[in-house]
Amino acid sequence: MLCQSCEVKAKTAFKMKTYMALMGAAIFFVVIMSMYLMLDQTKSFGEMSGPYDTRLKLQKFSHEDIDILQQKIGALENDLSSNQKTINQLRNAVKSLSNGIIPDLPNLVEEEETPKKEEVIVKKPEAIHEPVIVDSKDLKQNWKTMPAVTVAKAEIFTEECAFGAAPNGNTADVQMLDVYDSLRFDNPDGGVWKQGFDITTSPDQWKDDPLRVFLIPHSHNDPGWIKTVDKYFHDQTVHILDNMVIKLQEHSKMKFIWAEMSYLSMWWEKTSQQNRDITKRLIDEGRLEIVTGGWVMNDEANTNYFAMIDQLIEGHEWLEAFLGVKPKSGWSIDPFGLTPTMAYLLQRMGFESMLIQRVHYAVKKYLAREKKLEFLWRQNWDHGSSTDMFCHMMPFYSYDVPHTCGPDPKICCQYDFKRLPGGRINCPWKIAPVPITDQNVAKKAEVLLDQYRKKSSLYKTNILLVPLGDDFRFDKPAEWDQQYTNYQKLFEYMNGHENWNVQAQFGTLSDYFGAVIEQTKGRIGNQPQGFPVLSGDFFTYTDREQDYWSGYYTSRPFYKNMDRVLESHLRAAEIIYTVAATKARQMGVGKKFDEDSLIRMVTLARRNLALFQHHDAITGTAKDHVVVDYGTKLLISVSDMRKVMMQSIHFLLSPDQTKYSPSSAYFDVDAERLKHDALPEKKVLKLSTEASSIAVFYNTLAHHRNELIRLHVSSPNVKVTDAENNLIQSQSNLIWMDGSQTASTKYELVFAVDIAPLGLKKYLIRDMGESQSPHHSLSSAVMYHVSGSGTEKRGPFVVEKVSLSPTSDFTMENSHIKATFSASTGLLKSTMTKSDGAVTATELQFLLYGTVAQKAKSGAYLFLPDGPAKPITINKPLIRVVRGPLLSEVYVSLPNVDHLVTIKGTTGVDSQSLNILNHVDIRNTRNQELIMRIKSDIQNPDRTFYTDLNGFQLQQRKTLDKLPIQANYYPMPSMAYLESSSTRMSLLTSHPSGVASLETGWIDIVLDRRLNQDDSRGLQQGVLDNKLTGLSYQLLIERNDGGATVKQVRNSPRSLWGWLKGDSKSTAQPAGFPSLLGHAASVSLEHPLYIHTALPESQETSSQLIPEFQVLDEQLPCDIHLLNLRTRIQQSNNAVEAKREAFLLLHRRGFDCRYPGLALSCSTNGGKVSSRNLFQNLNIRGLQATSLSGMYDGNEMEIDSDFTIETMEVNTYRVQFH
């Protein structure tokens, strides 16, 4: 183990405490010195033994002296009202003195050089820079380089490099990347099973091993799609569940499964107690099964693992509270492509098996031929077999009845008895079902059995799963009767003919899996034996021909972004609420901290976010009015979560929490969305020359952050200090209303916030009026391609206008990177890393895809481009270059996109990448999709690149010429990268979208899509509700330095030298890993610092707020992410209360050691976490490992223990508070 920085780290962690102590000492010293000077005028201290003999001096103080001292303190109190704590310390010290006790003070001798209070302690960056020179001829020279800052580098526990470097994905029998390499994707006609092949069977096959058929009635209930979730509920779902209760009692052999807890909870709330009791009994009897048990059946492409886990926990907690059941089988029949992340999550939640449906027809056909439709799904990164999850893949086109009984839909449709003549739906194959009678049962049973046998021959066992259902089925009593009575007759006939060797019955999903496991399990455990291991994922899905479903990776980007906004808000609120509510309880504050109403808001937010994970919600594939319904719910919860944060922060920063009195109007948010489809608007903080305004920052990450923040304020001339009166370097910018107009009453203020892990910190901002603080700068601006030229003053700012293009390509840089922009377009051309001077081409372009001329065109689901994307026409766009010591940016106004590239001058992670913000508006286009392309000169072999799956893991992709453009697009929930042996380019995103790498070195990302027609997948509309959308990215260029870590690895007992430097590394691996910096940049983008400003009316009291609060003593190791600290709830009908218990979720991330962890002050230590550090602020009484969603209890742990998390694992712990 290596942890060179541990000692340093520990010191930093205690910096705050020490600092407070020293501050107290310093002020005390100032008082003593002032006192000393006064006394000096009346008394002789000639006999003093030395200038530093403070003790001696103190002993000579009289009561009169102490009075003077107290007066001084009074004055100090006024000046230093921001530091109540220090004053208290001083008071105590003086009290001791007046009682003749010499206080035990910190080492005053060392503090003698401390500046007096009028002086300031300037924090990083240490050098003070001159304000901007406003002489126009100097403009171009100003702020070419930001102040030099030194950055930390993560210390890595070298053994950990092995995980990312070791070969992975190679223990599988089926590696999906290999399948893609080998398949021809030629789609020949397969006969009745159009996308498959002819299946021949012989009745003898089942002679010794009778066929066992489980017919599984189900009803697929989308929580919103064509109708809103409420409308569906009232029109259909309520009847389905009401009838379920009646009909399952009537038909003793009937069974049923249910997947969506959102609907079940709605029904539960309004149904009778009798119905609830019957439902419980049906579950106990195994007649009704809850499958997956999530709030919704979540989308698997666009979702982030935080929200996937959260929606599963929400469902599982509801089930525990009301039904006392633990689901054990997963059911994912409609999501459009499938992720191994889901397999991992279900496995760790204690599930035994899972079922999936929407997989590329060519992949299904391949696996069917090989009898590999049932497999153990293993994570690519799993070096063992612990993640193996038994998975059943359905073989045919759809989950409806025509595609589930066997290969021939024309036949299967005749066994969907809802389609009996006279009903509302029929069979498109033109042969209608007929009721089963004594006359036709023999023939009908024989035909159905033939389908069953054919389907069964695609699987290894003699046990067959046959779903019976469709969307919103079983809503009418007649359908229950039709399906039951007709199938019962068929089954009785089949089962009655012994020579047919078949046993058919209604079943649940777990009836099927239970039978398979029973038959195939080994001697130990329940793991089925004899099935292949499969690794990889099932993107990009197509159901037929070239109809690839890669459009929904981007459709409705406004709401995809909003999803991440609520996710971040919810996580932030969960954590701070849990801390505040626990402290409030432990301090006996009672209901003054309103934990009840806050937990209700949190619960609603969990459910609104969970609802949006549905596979027609976050996917952007619902009708316009349904999208509005989702958007409204998201917005309500975003706003609620700010309220939860504000009250929790207010409580935690209150100087005396025991006397806490709540105030509803205390803080304000820094930005607000006024409508569900509007961008957030920054609020203007009104500054005063009389008193400082207060802003409180909240770092939701368990790592230290130094990060630039942007506020709108009423003055361009300000002074920023932290609560200890340290002056903070700041910069003001003009606020641009459109291309060239600027606001005259509000300005943008930027400064770097330095904040502890899970920390709250107060900063003070004061209007300086006419006087200029040496620590504040005004940025300069130059505009190109504007009418007129010359320099004009806008307030104190100077703006230069130039009608021509910049004379040559121009640059923007900080200490680490230098970006070059094109003189004609203003767009990025290349990026230099200054540490090695290496330049990487990063040519940025915007392009448009059209859609094919055929009838079937792109729509909400499908992407059907009419060929390669074409660059947008750029003709002398307005280019605006703003430069300052902390932030510089290049703005370009292009057709359909306002493009902004920002570079920041902090010591933190945000200084390491280029920030890209696109304001996209394609409302004036027709059938077009706007993309951003970054063309690098990085030679990634075989057009191999990586995209993330659910923000949880990185999956290798390879662009294949045998597939059309749309098939080479993949989901990108949070990042993509490509690399050569020396350089990696990562694009990190704030929201999910489609991504491709069509040529070597390129990354294409889809920004928005506007499509005028339906794409024939049931939505029956195009996507025309586009909004003005703000989309953020970070472009990160990293150099492979192998370096420091390799040296240490060489000496390690298990040499990893070969893995790190040897040939094997040139072959791309199925699982990729971001660097620690890549992780940190991504998580910072997802979880911004939250800013709350004190309302003017609370200025007086807000100055009393303690300056800083931190939950953790020390930051967590770099590779450990605090995923959530989620208060558990006690729920009964119509009531929700917080429990004194929370789920702590920690994720240890895998990372690639070859790229240095720049700008990170953390270290890694082999996955060790100290519970003492985590809960130092909270009095806990129990700590217990649980399964991922908390359904199963694991080991009880010592309250004070250190525990270890394995790489890539997400672990859940139940924390009980006093």
Ligand SMILES: [Zn+2]
């Ligand atoms: Zn669906």
